[in-house]
Amino acid sequence: MGMRTIWALLMMMMMMMIIDVESSLHRVGGGKYNWKPDVNFTDWANHQRFYSGDWLYFGFDRNSHNILQVNKSSYEQCIDNDFIFNVTRGGRDVFQLLQPQPYYFICGRGYCLKGMKLAVNVLPQPPPSTPTVPIISASTANILTKDSNTVTAIATTILTAFIFKALYFD
Numbered sequence: 001m002g003m004r005t006i007w008a009l010l011m012m013m014m015m016m017m018i019i020d021v022e023s024s025l026h027r028v029g030g031g032k033y034n035w036k037p038d039v040n041f042t043d044w045a046n047h048q049r050f051y052s053g054d055w056l057y058f059g060f061d062r063n064s065h066n067i068l069q070v071n072k073s074s075y076e077q078c079i080d081n082d083f084i085f086n087v088t089r090g091g092r093d094v095f096q097l098l099q100p101q102p103y104y105f106i107c108g109r110g111y112c113l114k115g116m117k118l119a120v121n122v123l124p125q126p127p128p129s130t131p132t133v134p135i136i137s138a139s140t141a142n143i144l145t146k147d148s149n150t151v152t153a154i155a156t157t158i159l160t161a162f163i164f165k166a167l168y169f170d
Contacts, residue, residue, distance in 0.1 A: 035060035080108030
């Protein structure tokens with residue numbers, strides 16, 4: 001395998017390493033089952049950064065609590081009969097923050113008045129960071145040319161991993 005082929009493989013690998021903007025999962029309240037009274041959701045949300053595409057995870061006792069997406073007025077006044085969407089499914093529920101905008105959630109059944117409400121301000125996804133190009137010394141290039149099968153194997157493995165990720169996780 002010639003030097004041009006090795007450089008082409010290295011360039012392909014660097015192109016594949018461009019940082020992909022990914023969504024994050026936020027455990028509401030900071031734990032596995034923290035959608036409950038006596039948790040300061042405002043303080044928790046103020047220490048988080050939410051981007052479009054992120055997910056909220058609500059863990060709770062579905063027999064006692066629910067999660068309702070509401071407008072700002074219903075959030076402020078704890079009105080639960082005028083909700084936008086009932087997020088509640090089974091007690092371990094997720095909600096995707098699709099748009100850069102404020103979102104409001106409350107627990108009905110009177111628990112909103114006990115502090116079970118959450119407001120999050122969702123930001124647009126930040127632009128992807130530009131990758132840094134590593135400088136390869138002449139001695140490293142010589143090693144790579146002598147061991148071209150290793151370079152091919154590494155490039156194939158990385159390419160396979162990216163294809164797998166694209167097929168099963170995006």
